[in-house]
Amino acid sequence: MQAVEGGQVVACLTYSGEVYNFVKLRDELTKRGHRFRTKSDTEVVLRSYLEWSESFVDQLVGMYAFAIWDLRKQQLLLVRDRVGVKPLFYQPREHGVLFGSEPKAILAHPDVVARVGIDGLRRAMSVFRMPGDAVYEGMYEVPPGHIVKVSREGISTRCYWKLEGQEHTDSLEVTVETIRSHLDRIVREQTIADVPLCSLLSGGLDSSFITAMADRILRQRDGKGVHSYSVDFVGYSEAFEKDAYRDTADTPYVRELVTQLKLQHTEVILESRTMADKPVRSAVVDALDKGWIHAGDMYPSLYLLFSEVRKHSTVALSGEAADEVFGGYRWFHTPETVNGDTFPWMQFSSSRLENLLAHDVAGELRLKEYEADCYATALRAVPHVGQTGTEKRMRELCYLHLANWLPLLLDRKDRLSMAVGLEVRVPYCDHELMQYVFNTPWNMKTFDGREKSLLRAAVRDVVPEAILQRVKSPYPNTQDPLYEKALRMKLNEAVYTASRKTMKIVDPVALSELADDPVTHVGTHWDRGDLDHSLAMIDWLERYDIQLHLHTN
Known part of the structure; x- marks a missing residue:
């Protein structure tokens, strides 16, 4: 979109996402003399820049x-939202910069090679994110809440928003009322859409x-409620078995809310063989620009769910991020993880993908050292305001989840949904809500003795x-043994057909052992997730023709 003044184009914009307060901003800009040709938030963003620089x-x-x-200043601004819901990457070149919402946009340039160094491989294989890091050599991600300025003088980066440490003085009653007020405002803002809007429903507290x-607001606004979607697997609810993370299946709770509110609802039932x-x-690999x-x-499951939802809706509301904002994960409440010396969720990560790499590659990685260095760096960024003991430690954990874990989930959600043309909005990522709840003390976050x-x-x-009383249950995994069987067969095929270049990066003997091992049997040293992860890794190396450069930075 172009902005014209005095018959001359003065600035132009390429844009992804949504600005929820654009109507209010447009009214203000109109009072200041701006004239609009469209009703879009895109034009409001461009005109806001012209007004306030x-x-x-x-x-x-x-x-x-x-x-x-900006044609007047010969200056480019790359801007990313405060929380980092929408991705944005750039790669400096000799005479300028390449940029895009995903690495694939930059990799499409004829002069760019899909080259991955040892640091990039570490990032690709880590279950956390460090702001600004990217997998491909020479490439960077605009950190959340940052502006990257590109001019003939060079490239500079400025942070315009981050979580700040503030003393929380509100009473419990006022705190609860304030949170509810924020939530009401947020859902009202995010249910405004000129395309079909729906909600993703899991039967948990957050999405419910x-x-x-959203249903209440839409009925008041136009007399028609929200269309909700849930996901399940063939035979999953009927044959559900408790596991280490899930005490209950989602579907009975989904149906309870649907019945109570008389929702228009669709259950998306997936088959394991399709995943x-x-x-x-x-x-999925193409959407992520890497393996997982x-x-x-969860990755192929989400992709298929979003594909089905997109047949009927263009925008979806999600309950993502409530666990990070309000402290919902079980490991927030487990002493051994709270008192651990790494990212708490890492102690629940079962992937041993580094054991499937070639000996020289695995030797260079030193993932434990990398993880320890990143953990120490992340801790130094925590904004404390004088807390001690348990309150200080829990503040650290809350910050780590928002800064180093949530970006991983938001990236997954956005890439897999946008790959099929579905825009997923995340109300719990509102920056004012996050800032307020982050600064509430832990004893208030758990005042009734439970999570959230x-x-x-x-x-x-x-x-x-x-x-309300349901215990936190993560996104469901299929329990169908045929899924595991299919993965083992496909891994054997992948090892047999992969290129020599890929086989120099992975260990074919270890992969064959994994493929032949009944990994769900008690006592084995593999996890079913390793099948998923190794297949995705091989597919990424092959499809992107990865050039791996082993050198320690």
């Missing part, structure tokens, strides 16, 4: 990644509130009691 980012509320080229509140299909798994090394079958106490108290009048 670089400080315009302070006015924006939403999820966005965009570039503004978003769905119920194991090579075209589906390759589509955690959460197993503040959220449960704030939404009690909207969510059914059974869902």
Whole structure:
């Protein structure tokens, strides 16, 4: 989009995402003399820049990644939203810079090679994110809440927002009321859309509130409620077995909310064999621009869910990020992980993908050292305000989840949804809500002796009691043994057909052992996730023709 003044183009914009307060900004800009040709938030962003220059980012509320080229200053601004919901990458070149919302846009340039160094491989194989890091050599990610300025003088980076440490003085009652007020505002903002909007429903506390509140608001606004979607696997609910993370299946809770609110609802039922299909798994690798090394079958499952939702809706609301904001994961409440010396979720990571790499590659990686260095760096960034003991430690853990774990989940959600043309909004990532809840003390976050106490108290009048009392249950994994069988067969095929270059990076003997091992049997040293991860790794190395450079930086 171009901005014209005096018959001359003065600035242009390429834009991804949504600015939720654009109507308010447009009214203000109109009062200041700006004239609009469209009703889009894109034009509001461009005109905001012309009015307030670089400080315009302070006015924006939403999820966005965009570039503004100012013809007057011969200056490019790359801007990413405060929390990093939308991705944005760039690669400096001799005479300028390449940029895009995903690495594939930069890799498409004829002069760019998909080269990965030892640091990039470490990043690709780590279950955490460090701000600004990218997998491919020479490439960077614009950190959340940052502006990258490119001019003939060079490249500079400025942080315009980050979580700040503030003393929390509100009472428990006021805190709960304030959180509810934020949530009401956020859902009202994010249910505004000129395309079909729906909600992703899991039957947990987080998505149930978003769905119920969106339904209430939409019925008041236009008399028609929200269409919700849930995911399940063939035979999963009927034959559900408890595991280390899941005490209950989602579907009974989903149906309870659907019945109570009389929602228009669709259950998306997936077949395990479909999730194991090579075209589906390759589509996931293409969406991510790399393999995946955690959460197993969640990636192809999410891709298929989003593909089905996109047939009917263009925008979806998600409950993502509530666990990070309000302290919902089990490891927040497990002493051995709370008192550990690494990212707490890493102690639950079962992937041993480094054991499947060639000896010289594995020797260079030194993943434990890399993880320890990143953990120490992440801890130094925590904004303390005088806490000691348990309160200090839990503040650290809350910050690590928001700064180093949540970016991994947001990237997954955005890449897999946008790969099929679905925009997923994440209400719990509102920066004002995050800032407020982050600074509430841990004893307030757990005042009723459970996880997510503040959220449960704030939404009690909207969510059914059974869902309010339900213990946190992660996104479901298929329990179908045929899925594992299919993966083992495909891994054997991949080892047999992979190129010599790929076989120099991985260990074919270890991969064959994994493929032949019944990994779900008690006492084996592999996890089913290793099958998922190794297949994705091989597919990435092959499809992207990765050039691996082994040198320690």
